Amino acid sequence: MNPDAPQSAAAVEDLVQLVAPDGSRTDGPRAAAYRDRVAHIGTDELRAMYRDMVLTRRFDDESTALQRQGELGLYPQGRGQEAAQVGSAYALRPQDFVFPSYREHGVMQVRGVDAVDRLRIYRGTEHGGWDPADHNVQLNTLVLGSQTLHATGYALGVQRDGLVGTGDPQRDTAVVTYFGDGASSQGDVNEALVFAAVNNAPVVFFCQNNQWAISEPTSRQTRWPLYRRGEGFGIPGVRVDGNDVLASYAVMTEALERAYAGDGPTFVEAYTYRMGAHTTSDDPTRYRELAEEEEWALRDPIDRLAALLHAEGRWDDVWAADVEAQADAMAERLRAEVRAIEDPSPASMFDHVYAAGHAQVTVERDWFERYESETAGTTTEAAR
Amino acid sequence: MSENLTFAKALNEGLRSSLEADDKVLIMGEDVGRLGGVFRITDGLQKDFGEHRVVDTPLAESGIVGTAIGLAMRGYRPVCEIQFDGFVFPAFDQITTQLARMRYRSAGRLEVPVVIRIPYGGGIGAIEHHSESPEALFAHTPGLRVVSPATPQDAYDMIRSSITSPDPVIFLEPKGRYWSKGAVDLGSPVATSGADGGTADPLGQARIARAGTDVTLVAYGPTVATALAAADALAAEGTSAEVVDLRSLSPMDVPAVVGSVRRTGRCVVVHEAPTFFGAGAELAARVTEECFYSLEAPVLRVGGFHTPYPVAKIEHDYLPSTDRVLDAVDRALAH
Ligand SMILES: Cc1ncc(C[n+]2csc(CCOP(=O)(O)OP(=O)(O)O)c2C)c(N)n1
Numbered sequence: 087m088n089p090d091a092p093q094s095a096a097a098v099e100d101l102v103q104l105v106a107p108d109g110s111r112t113d114g115p116r117a118a119a120y121r122d123r124v125a126h127i128g129t130d131e132l133r134a135m136y137r138d139m140v141l142t143r144r145f146d147d148e149s150t151a152l153q154r155q156g157e158l159g160l161y162p163q164g165r166g167q168e169a170a171q172v173g174s175a176y177a178l179r180p181q182d183f184v185f186p187s188y189r190e191h192g193v194m195q196v197r198g199v200d201a202v203d204r205l206r207i208y209r210g211t212e213h214g215g216w217d218p219a220d221h222n223v224q225l226n227t228l229v230l231g232s233q234t235l236h237a238t239g240y241a242l243g244v245q246r247d248g249l250v251g252t253g254d255p256q257r258d259t260a261v262v263t264y265f266g267d268g269a270s271s272q273g274d275v276n277e278a279l280v281f282a283a284v285n286n287a288p289v290v291f292f293c294q295n296n297q298w299a300i301s302e303p304t305s306r307q308t309r310w311p312l313y314r315r316g317e318g319f320g321i322p323g324v325r326v327d328g329n330d331v332l333a334s335y336a337v338m339t340e341a342l343e344r345a346y347a348g349d350g351p352t353f354v355e356a357y358t359y360r361m362g363a364h365t366t367s368d369d370p371t372r373y374r375e376l377a378e379e380e381e382w383a384l385r386d387p388i389d390r391l392a393a394l395l396h397a398e399g400r401w402d403d404v405w406a407a408d409v410e411a412q413a414d415a416m417a418e419r420l421r422a423e424v425r426a427i428e429d430p431s432p433a434s435m436f437d438h439v440y441a442a443g444h445a446q447v448t449v450e451r452d453w454f455e456r457y458e459s460e461t462a463g464t465t466t467e468a469a470r
Numbered sequence: 471m472s473e474n475l476t477f478a479k480a481l482n483e484g485l486r487s488s489l490e491a492d493d494k495v496l497i498m499g500e501d502v503g504r505l506g507g508v509f510r511i512t513d514g515l516q517k518d519f520g521e522h523r524v525v526d527t528p529l530a531e532s533g534i535v536g537t538a539i540g541l542a543m544r545g546y547r548p549v550c551e552i553q554f555d556g557f558v559f560p561a562f563d564q565i566t567t568q569l570a571r572m573r574y575r576s577a578g579r580l581e582v583p584v585v586i587r588i589p590y591g592g593g594i595g596a597i598e599h600h601s602e603s604p605e606a607l608f609a610h611t612p613g614l615r616v617v618s619p620a621t622p623q624d625a626y627d628m629i630r631s632s633i634t635s636p637d638p639v640i641f642l643e644p645k646g647r648y649w650s651k652g653a654v655d656l657g658s659p660v661a662t663s664g665a666d667g668g669t670a671d672p673l674g675q676a677r678i679a680r681a682g683t684d685v686t687l688v689a690y691g692p693t694v695a696t697a698l699a700a701a702d703a704l705a706a707e708g709t710s711a712e713v714v715d716l717r718s719l720s721p722m723d724v725p726a727v728v729g730s731v732r733r734t735g736r737c738v739v740v741h742e743a744p745t746f747f748g749a750g751a752e753l754a755a756r757v758t759e760e761c762f763y764s765l766e767a768p769v770l771r772v773g774g775f776h777t778p779y780p781v782a783k784i785e786h787d788y789l790p791s792t793d794r795v796l797d798a799v800d801r802a803l804a805h
Binding site (some may be wrong): 159160207208209210211212213228229230268269271272273274292300301302304367368372373405429430431432434435436439444446450451454457458461470 | 490503505506526529530532557560595596598599637775776777778780783787788797
C-alpha cells in the first residue's frame, strides 16, 4: 500500500455526521450539536435533495459519455461529492453568492445553472457559459485557489453595503467559496484566509477534501487535519462527513449564520472522496489502489440518502421512478442540445477584450476579417 | 547510435541522464512522482531515483519556485515542472523578483541554477489557461535564459545543457509536439556553458532547420514545424525558404538570423504568442537595424492576436497556420 494513502474513511476524527452509511441516524455528542439544524427537514426536503443528487450524478455520467463520444474536450467528474455540494448549497439564500472551482456540479444543480450552459466550457465554445448574475454563481475558476480571494473581496463589499448583521433574512447576505484539498496549499487561499479573518468577512471557505489532487494524496498538502487550517488565522473550522447530505447542510447553516450575523468567516472541511478520475484525461489506476475505491464505494452519498429514506419510510416507488424519468429527460436534452451548440464565429475572438475600441485589437480584427474573406474556402493545397 | 523517440521520451531520457550524472539534480512539481506528470515527461523517474530526488510538491507554484531558489543556494539543481503554461503565474513574483536577479543582487556571489520546465503553446483543444505562450514575459526579464526546443534531439540536448547551466533557465516545451518523433542520439555529449574557458554558450545558438535562398522564416518551439510545412509548400511553387529555428529567445542568436536575411533579403517571423510586444517585434527591430540595406521587404510577423487565448473551437483561427505564413511570404515577395 502507498504509505501516503488517505486515512480509512471509517477512522476519521472529529467528523460531524448525522446519517451513517447504512442510512441510520448517528448518535453521539458531535451529532447532537447539529441535529436541531435538520429537525425541520422532512420527507419533501429529503426527496428534493435526493432528486438533485441523482440529477447531478446523471449529469456527470452523461457528460462523461459525451466526452467519450468526442462532443466535449474534457470533463471533470464530481461523482462521490454530491452530498457535500448539494447539502451545502441547500443552506444558501437566493441573495448569497457562490465562487466555485470547477467540480461543483451539485452546487450548480441546486442554484439552477442550466445543464447545457455548464458544458459550454468543456465543449470549447465559451470560457464561461452563463451570466453570474442570473443565479449568483460566479464562473468556474481554473487557476487553483484564485476564486477564494474574489469571494473574500465580494464579501467585503457585502459588508460595506451593510448587508450583514441586520437580522433580516431577506437582506443578510453571505458568500461561499469552494476549493479542493490541493488548492488549499496555494498562497491565494492562505491570503484569502488572512483578509477574511482580519476583516471579519461574511464568507465561508468550503474545502472539499476528496483525498486526491490529481495523483497527490491530501498528505502531500497537509500534516494536520485541514479543518484546523483556519485556527491560526483566527477562523473557526469544522470537519463534516461530506458524503452525508444532512450533515453538510447542517454545518453550512451554522457557518452561514455566523456570516449573516457579522461574526465572520468559517472554514468547512467536507471529508469526501473523488470516486471518478480527476478528469476524463486522467487514469487513477496509475496512483491509487482499487481497495481504496471499493471502501469508499460503500459510502456512496446517494446510496446513503436512499437508505435513510427507506429506513424512515419516506421512500416511494412512484416518486423514485419519476426522479429517474427526470434524469432521463435531462440526459436526453443534454445529448441533443450539447451537440447542437454552435461554434463561435472566428472573429468573435476579438470580442470583449476591452470595453470599447482599442487600437491594436481594431487593426488586428480588421486584418483578420479581410484575410478570412479573401481566403474563404481555400486551403494550402487549393490556394496554391 | 540514434533511436527514434517521441519528443516526450527524449525529455524523459534527458532528465534521467541528468539525474544520473549529478546527484544534486532534483525534480519537483505537481504530480511528477507516481503519475510521471500529466504529460508523463517524468514517467518512471520517481520509481528509479526515489521520492527524495523526484518530489511531488504541494500545489503552490510560488512555493515550488521559491523553495527551488533556496535549494539552489544550498547547492542543489532543482528542475521544476509547472503543469501548464497558464499556471506559472503564481510563481511569477519568485521568478522575476528573485530567481532572475539573485546573481546580480549579490554581485555574483550567489548562483541559483534552477530550471523551470513549462509545457506551453496551443492547438490541443484544451480549456482556458492550458494553451498559452508567455515567453515574452520571461524574455523581457534580465537574468533569465529562455529556451524552447523544436525537435526530440534538441529536447534531449537542451534539457541537459539547461540543467548544467549556471543561470536560471525557463525551459518551454511545445506540448503540441510531445508526441512527434525524431532521431535522438542518446550518446551525444552534454554541451555545458562556459566549458571552453568561459565563452561557449550551447543554449544560445540558433539552428538552420532548412537552407534556402529567397526568404528567411524564423520560428522556435511549436512553430518550427509550421515554418517547415510552409517551406515545403513554397518549394513546390519554386520559392526557396530558409528556416531558422531560434532555439533560444534569451539570448537571441541575432547574428544567425541576420546572416540568413543578408542572403535572402526577406524575413518572416512566426510564433504562437501575440505579436504585440512579442519576440517577433524584438527580432524585427534587430534585423532592421542590422541589415537594413539587405532587406527587400519589411520584416513581417505571423502570430497570435492581442486577445486572450480563445476557446478551443476557434483556436486554429488564432494560431499561425501554414496558410498565414504563406500569406505573409506572398506579401514579402510582392515588395
Ligand atoms: C495554479 C494551478 N496550478 C495547477 C493547476 C493544475 N491542476 C488542475 S486541478 C489540479 C488538482 C487540484 O486538486 P484539488 O484542489 O484537491 O481539487 P480536485 O481537483 O481534487 O477537486 C491541478 C494540479 C491549476 N489548475 N492551477
